[in-house]
Amino acid sequence: MVETAQQDNLSLAAIQAGDRAEFARLVDLYSAPIYRLALRILGEPRDAEDVLQETFIKAYRHLKDFEGRSSISTWLYRIASNEAFMALRKRKPEAVSVDEEISTVDGEREPVQIEDWCCLPEAEFLSAESREHLDLAVGNLSPALKMVFMLRDIEGLSVRETAESLHISEAAVKTRLLRARLQLREELSQYYGERLKEVKQA
Amino acid sequence: MTEHHHDERATCRELLKSLSDFIDGNLDESLCVEIEKHMAECDRCQVVVDTLRKTVELYQNIYPAPPVPDEVRQRLFVRLNLDDFLSRRQPEH
Numbered sequence: 001m002v003e004t005a006q007q008d009n010l011s012l013a014a015i016q017a018g019d020r021a022e023f024a025r026l027v028d029l030y031s032a033p034i035y036r037l038a039l040r041i042l043g044e045p046r047d048a049e050d051v052l053q054e055t056f057i058k059a060y061r062h063l064k065d066f067e068g069r070s071s072i073s074t075w076l077y078r079i080a081s082n083e084a085f086m087a088l089r090k091r092k093p094e095a096v097s098v099d100e101e102i103s104t105v106d107g108e109r110e111p112v113q114i115e116d117w118c119c120l121p122e123a124e125f126l127s128a129e130s131r132e133h134l135d136l137a138v139g140n141l142s143p144a145l146k147m148v149f150m151l152r153d154i155e156g157l158s159v160r161e162t163a164e165s166l167h168i169s170e171a172a173v174k175t176r177l178l179r180a181r182l183q184l185r186e187e188l189s190q191y192y193g194e195r196l197k198e199v200k201q202a
Numbered sequence: 203m204t205e206h207h208h209d210e211r212a213t214c215r216e217l218l219k220s221l222s223d224f225i226d227g228n229l230d231e232s233l234c235v236e237i238e239k240h241m242a243e244c245d246r247c248q249v250v251v252d253t254l255r256k257t258v259e260l261y262q263n264i265y266p267a268p269p270v271p272d273e274v275r276q277r278l279f280v281r282l283n284l285d286d287f288l289s290r291r292q293p294e295h
Binding site: 024031035045060131153174184 | 214215218219221222223246249250252253254256257258260261262263264265267268269270274275277278279281282284286287
């Protein structure tokens with residue numbers, strides 16, 4: 001969702017002036033990416049739907065304050081990510097911090113798993129078991145890391161758009177993205193490394 | 203696997219910081235050349251880069267872009283008092 005309102009010929013002025021048809025257009029244009037993000041962060045369709053609804057209710061209420069400094073999509077993502085974090089906090093108050101500590105003294109943990117599993121037969125990556133491990137690994141990311149990973153790698157936002165959506169610095173986005181990717185790589189390497197051994201033995 | 207000496211290990215650690223930018227193609231050319239040169243001599247880093255790239259690719263493949271289910275859209279429009287616009291569906295992103 002990197003397109004801008006201009007490209008969609010969406011009239012922000014009309015929406016701000018109370019044009020409901022134009023607001024409906026905005027909802028239709030952006031509800032898919034917002035719902036998708038919420039679903040991936042929260043896992044539950046019911047919770048994702050709540051986030052979707054709250055996002056547009058808040059957007060409607062605050063549209064008059066939107067100054068267009070960021071794109072409308074970034075602004076909507078910002079509302080949605082706040083809502084998703086709040087939903088997570090309701091579930092597990094102690095586990096969720098948006099401003100997670102991201103710097104450590106010695107930087108990133110060095111990679112431990114060094115198995116070259118890229119050469120596994122393609123069918124290995126498409127199995128239900130493989131999918132389970134992918135889901136499990138992403139589920140183990142902290143909410144702050146998962147959010148950056150989803151926005152940047154899955155939704156395809158730029159570093160800058162991700163930073164604006166989450167109200168964090170570009171440097172923080174880069175650090176979190178690297179950390180998320182390395183953690184996922186480590187976990188997947190454990191699983192696919194084992195698969196590699198089994199495939200070789202077979 | 204290549205035996206690691208102290209200075210090589212330091213290069214591996216340096217490389218780790220630039221990995222995301224490297225696989226995204228966001229690094230200066232001179233730095234890319236340096237990393238590629240290091241990887242040619244360091245199996246370990248080559249494997250880390252390859253598997254990191256594959257990791258991101260796997261996730262991009264398993265997450266398609268599904269539309270909002272019809273009933274979810276319907277409830278959303280009702281909640282926003284936009285039910286009179288329900289019949290007009292716009293192309294989604």
